Amino acid sequence: MGAIYRREVGAFFTSSIAYIFLAVFYIFSGLFFSLNNISAGSTDLSFVFSTMFFMSIFLIPILTMKLFSEEKKQRTEQGLLTAPVSLTGIVLGKYFAALTMYVIAVSIVFIYGLILSLYGTVAWLTLLSNYLAVLLVGAAFIAIGLFVSSLTENQVAAAVGGIICLAMLFLIDVIASFVKISWLQGFLYDLSFYTRYYEFTCGIFNLSSVLFYLSTAVLFNFFTVRVFEKRRWS
Amino acid sequence: MIEVRNLTKHYGDKKAVNDISFTVNDGEILGFLGPNGAGKSTTMNMLTGYISSTSGQALINGVDILEDPIKAKSFIGYLPEIPPLYVDMTVHSYLNFVFDLKKCKLPRRSHLKDVLTLCKIIDVENRLIKNLSKGYKQRVGLAQALIGNPPVLILDEPTVGLDPKQMVEIRTLIKRLGKNHTVILSSHILSEIQAVCDRVIIINHGVVAANDTATNLSNKVTTDHRIMARIDGERAEILQAIRALNGIKYIRADMEREPGIYEYEIEAEQGIDIRRDINQICRAHEWDILTLRTMEMTLEDIFLKITMGENIQIQKGAGK
Known part of the structure; x- marks a missing residue:
């Protein structure tokens, strides 16, 4: 797992993906930060965090798209799958590599916090709660993106498929509001990624939401392992 | 292992x-x-x-x-x-x-x-x-x-x-x-x-x-029954004489290797060694045998034979 993790993190930086990902992330979050906080004279970062939620819908699939599809295309997965490592090790190595990139990206908020603390008082606990929220959402999204990547050998298909999946999850609330069957509506609201996220931005720490995001991550990593397991046995 | x-x-x-x-x-x-x-x-x-x-x-x-x-x-x-x-x-x-x-x-x-x-x-x-x-x-x-x-x-x-x-x-x-x-x-x-x-x-x-x-x-699959012989003599006579031998499956002489001298590809029934017979005929007719050899099969021939499904019996799955 360690070897795969290190290779993937290295590969993010030798390919242009890391730079594009980080640049887009920093430019847009920086833009909203300067508009909403610097210009408006506010220390409330929750809007910046919300934009991060939206950005991760589009940016996380870019991060995960090639992790498995490229291996399949270049036939390098044969090297991994015949090496003395477990499938779980392979999947988690790649998962944590992508997660590391994401952590590097969202940790920019601490710099924003520091900048704001020069001009006023920053609610650091709310900031931490927000930070935790985007991390958890990212952890779940990356697992989903990775799963989509394991289904195809085409990077573009993996990226588009990932974006569609994540957008659907984001739109669950909208869909739910049109559903008239009450139990189904309630169920869809329970699955809502954004509602749970929104609670965090208000500073509400809900353990069930933490578990929700973490179990999504575990579940999709498990699915990815199953994809490889299934292919081996077919 | x-x-x-x-x-x-x-x-x-x-x-x-x-x-x-x-x-x-x-x-x-x-x-x-x-x-x-x-x-x-x-x-x-x-x-x-x-x-x-x-x-x-x-x-x-x-x-x-x-x-x-x-x-x-x-x-x-x-x-x-x-x-x-x-x-x-x-x-x-x-x-x-x-x-x-x-x-x-x-x-x-x-x-x-x-x-x-x-x-x-x-x-x-x-x-x-x-x-x-x-x-x-x-x-x-x-x-x-x-x-x-x-x-x-x-x-x-x-x-x-x-x-x-x-x-x-x-x-x-x-x-x-x-x-x-x-x-x-x-x-x-x-x-x-x-x-x-x-x-x-x-x-x-x-x-x-x-x-x-x-x-x-x-x-x-090397065989004594497949022979390549280069014989100095009248082609038609040689062909006729060898064909008359016991157990000959086919004989072919397409290659003129030296002026007037042909190379004969002879195959007999399996298990019949015809080298001596050929020798005797040639002596009787006063033809000179310039070359006489059995046809070794290369791995290539074997491979082709096996994969083309020809009926060659090779001991199967000896394991060791």
């Missing part, structure tokens, strides 16, 4: 590999021969745990590849048909990665240097793999298999894309490795198998068609 017992792989209804059994002993080089789609790569992929078998067993050093895959895989160095190279890495960092991936316990620096030297890629160590030629890529692939010094090497067409000089080098290298490794090697190049391997398995339509040493294989 590799033991394969009744290994079978079905893809839907198609039987890619059907009930294959063989053993490769320590320090033995086994050649895997077969036409495209015969099941060579499928068998190798099953041995290395890349795909599972439908039924049957593959034991690597006594460890079942499906029961304890991680342990079994740690004994194997595998060079697949397409080397699993990360083209964006340099040769050095790629081999470093493989070293970590295999959780290799050997001293890193010296071991990597050994492998680089062995595969003669030390001069391209710091170049990106994507910029290397096919021959170099193939050698990096081989280096990747050698990392960790695994006791079992499985090489799927290791000399593809190499120039003749490199081919000889790689063959020599494989032969040297074969002294203290168990090696399975597949190839389309028959002379290569003949030069390198102790034993040959010919596989066709997913079944083992022949399993013996290369020399034995050619001996078994």
Whole structure:
């Protein structure tokens, strides 16, 4: 797992993906930060965090798209799958590599916090709660993106498929509001990624939401392992 | 040591590999021969745990590849048909990665240097793999298999894309490795198998068609009943006289090797040695025999015979 993790993190930086990902992330979050906080004279970062939620819908699939599809295309997965490592090790190595990139990206908020603390008082606990929220959402999204990547050998298909999946999850609330069957509506609201996220931005720490995001991550990593397991046995 | 017992792989209804059994002993080089789609790569992929078998067993050093895959895989160095190279890495960092991936316990620096030297890629160590030629890529692939010094090497067409000089080098290298490794090697190049391997398995339509040493294989089908003779004399008379002999299946004389002298290809019924008869006829007619030899079969002939489904009886599945 360690070897795969290190290779993937290295590969993010030798390919242009890391730079594009980080640049887009920093430019847009920086833009909203300067508009909403610097210009408006506010220390409330929750809007910046919300934009991060939206950005991760589009940016996380870019991060995960090639992790498995490229291996399949270049036939390098044969090297991994015949090496003395477990499938779980392979999947988690790649998962944590992508997660590391994401952590590097969202940790920019601490710099924003520091900048704001020069001009006023920053609610650091709310900031931490927000930070935790985007991390958890990212952890779940990356697992989903990775799963989509394991289904195809085409990077573009993996990226588009990932974006569609994540957008659907984001739109669950909208869909739910049109559903008239009450139990189904309630169920869809329970699955809502954004509602749970929104609670965090208000500073509400809900353990069930933490578990929700973490179990999504575990579940999709498990699915990815199953994809490889299934292919081996077919 | 590799033991394969009744290994079978079905893809839907198609039987890619059907009930294959063989053993490769320590320090033995086994050649895997077969036409495209015969099941060579499928068998190798099953041995290395890349795909599972439908039924049957593959034991690597006594460890079942499906029961304890991680342990079994740690004994194997595998060079697949397409080397699993990360083209964006340099040769050095790629081999470093493989070293970590295999959780290799050997001293890193010296071991990597050994492998680089062995595969003669030390001069391209710091170049990106994507910029290397096919021959170099193939050698990096081989280096990747050698990392960790695994006791079992499985090489799927290791000399593809190499120039003749490199081919000889790689063959020599494989032969040297074969002294203290168990090696399975597949190839389309028959002379290569003949030069390198102790034993040959010919596989066709997913079944083992022949399993013996290369020399034995050619001996078994070498025949005293097929003769090439160059005889100085009137062509029509010679043909007539030899045709009249007992048990002649066919005779042909298309080649005028020297002015007025033809080469005769004669085949008799199996088990009949006609060399003496021919000699006697020639003496009686005062023709001179310039050459007389039995026709040895090369591995190539055997391969073609077996895979074309000709009726040659070769002892099957001797195992050892």
